[in-house]
Amino acid sequence: MKVITITQLNRYVKTLLEGDRNVAAVYIGGEISNFTNHYKSGHLYMSLKDENALVRAVMFRGAASKLTFTPENGMKVIVKARVSLYEKDGSYQLYIDAMQPDGVGSLQIAFEQLKKKLAAEGLFDEARKRPLPRYPRTVGVITSPTGAAVRDILNVLGRRYPLAKVLFAPVLVQGDGAPPQIVDAIARVAAIPDVDVIIVGRGGGSLEELWAFNDERVARAVAGCPVPIISAVGHETDFTICDFASDLRAPTPSAAAELAVPDAAALMRTLSTVKDRSEQLCRRALEREQHRLKMLGDKRCLRSPLFYVEERQMRLDMLTRALTSSSSSQLQRAAGRLAASAAKLDALSPLKVLGRGYAIPYKERSVVKSVTDVQVGDRLAIRLCDGELACTVEET
Numbered sequence: 001m002k003v004i005t006i007t008q009l010n011r012y013v014k015t016l017l018e019g020d021r022n023v024a025a026v027y028i029g030g031e032i033s034n035f036t037n038h039y040k041s042g043h044l045y046m047s048l049k050d051e052n053a054l055v056r057a058v059m060f061r062g063a064a065s066k067l068t069f070t071p072e073n074g075m076k077v078i079v080k081a082r083v084s085l086y087e088k089d090g091s092y093q094l095y096i097d098a099m100q101p102d103g104v105g106s107l108q109i110a111f112e113q114l115k116k117k118l119a120a121e122g123l124f125d126e127a128r129k130r131p132l133p134r135y136p137r138t139v140g141v142i143t144s145p146t147g148a149a150v151r152d153i154l155n156v157l158g159r160r161y162p163l164a165k166v167l168f169a170p171v172l173v174q175g176d177g178a179p180p181q182i183v184d185a186i187a188r189v190a191a192i193p194d195v196d197v198i199i200v201g202r203g204g205g206s207l208e209e210l211w212a213f214n215d216e217r218v219a220r221a222v223a224g225c226p227v228p229i230i231s232a233v234g235h236e237t238d239f240t241i242c243d244f245a246s247d248l249r250a251p252t253p254s255a256a257a258e259l260a261v262p263d264a265a266a267l268m269r270t271l272s273t274v275k276d277r278s279e280q281l282c283r284r285a286l287e288r289e290q291h292r293l294k295m296l297g298d299k300r301c302l303r304s305p306l307f308y309v310e311e312r313q314m315r316l317d318m319l320t321r322a323l324t325s326s327s328s329s330q331l332q333r334a335a336g337r338l339a340a341s342a343a344k345l346d347a348l349s350p351l352k353v354l355g356r357g358y359a360i361p362y363k364e365r366s367v368v369k370s371v372t373d374v375q376v377g378d379r380l381a382i383r384l385c386d387g388e389l390a391c392t393v394e395e396t
Helices: 006-019 106-121 148-160 178-190 216-224 241-245 253-260 264-297 305-348 350-354
Strands: 026-037 044-049 054-059 076-086 091-101 138-143 165-170 195-202 229-233 360-363 379-384 387-392
Touching: 006 076, 054 076, 106 216, 106 241, 138 148, 138 178, 138 253, 148 165, 148 195, 148 253, 165 178, 178 195, 178 216, 195 253, 216 241, 229 241, 229 253
Parallel strands: 054 091, 138 165, 138 195, 195 229
Antiparallel strands: 026 044, 026 076, 044 054, 076 091, 360 379, 379 387
16 A cells, blocks of 8 residues: 655645646636635635535736736626646636636726725715916817827817917827826826816717826826816726816817807807996096086086185175174173273262261271270271371270
8 A cells, every 4th residue: 555645645736636628727607706806926815616616716916917807896897717726725726827807898897896896985075176267378288199189189278269379288188108298288287377278088989098197197197287187088988097187078079169169259248248238337427527618617616616706705794793793782781881880889988988977997908897906006097988098006
C-alpha cells in the first residue's frame, strides 16, 4: 500500500483539473457574494453563487485592471474563468480572466457607480452651480477640431453675438487619450483672464464613444473650474457625468452656444424699444416743464416786478401808521396814569402841610417828634414850606 501526503493529493487533483479542457476556459453566470477588494495587491476575491451552490473565485490584478466597473455584492455577472485547486486548503476555485455584468452593460454600471460616488461628494449640488454671464467677453470652446460640433458652435456664436471673442482649444473627444487632454484644456482656458464662460462637448455617439466625458478626472476638472462651464455632450437624450458636474447642461452643442451668449438681434430690438420709450418720456417731461415755465412767465411778479415792490411799500406805510398811532395812544394813556399818580402823591406830600404854616424840626436829619428827643444847646434844622431855619435849643 502506497501512502501519499495531502500536498501530493492536492497537487494531483489540481493537475487533473487544469488538464481538463472542459474546465480550462468556461463561461459561468452567477451572483457575487463575499466580495473583497485587496487595494494593495489589486486582486479581487469573491464567491459566485446561484440558488443551490457556491464556488470561490479570484481575479488577479492584471485582469481586474481591465474592468470598467467595480464589482459589488449582489451583482449578477458572467465570467470567463479556468477551474483549478488551491493547494493550501484543498478547495477548488475559479480563476477569473474576464467579467461582464449579466444584463446591464459594464459601462452603464460604471456610469451609475461614478455618478453615485460624485453625487455623495456634493459635486452635482445645485447650490454650487454658478449663473452664466449675461454679456461674455470671450467664450472658450473645448471640443474636437473636426466634426459638426465645432462648426455648429462657431456658427451660432458668430450669428448670435459677434461681439464676443471665441477661444478654441482642440482636443480628442474619445479614446484613452481624450480625458487628459480635456482636463488640461479646461485648466489652460480657465486661466485666461477674459474668458467668461466655457463650452465643453462633442457631437452624438454611442456610450463607448462618449465615455471620455464620463471619466472621473474630467468630472472633477469641470466641477473645480473657476469659470462657468456649459456641458454639451451628444444629443438631447445623452447624459454624461460631465453634464451633472457642469454649471449648465445643454442638449446639443448648438444649444450650448445659444445659452452661452445673448441674441444680438434681440438686444438691438430691446435697445430700440428702450430708446423710443426714453425719447417719449423725455418729450413728455420737456413739454411739462415748458408748460410750467410758461405759467411762471405769465405771473405778474415776472411781468411787473415793480408792482410787488410798490405793493410791499404800501403795506409798510400802513403798518408804520398803525404802529405810530398805537404808540401815541399808549403814550397818552401812560401820561394820564402818571398825572393821576402824581396828583395822589402830591396830595399826600408833607410839603402841603407845611404850606399851611406848619414846620418840621430835624436833628441830624432825623425828625424830632418829642421834646425828649433834644437837649438844651442842640442845633436843629426847622423845615418850612419855603426853606429851612438853623436854630439852637435854649430851653425845653
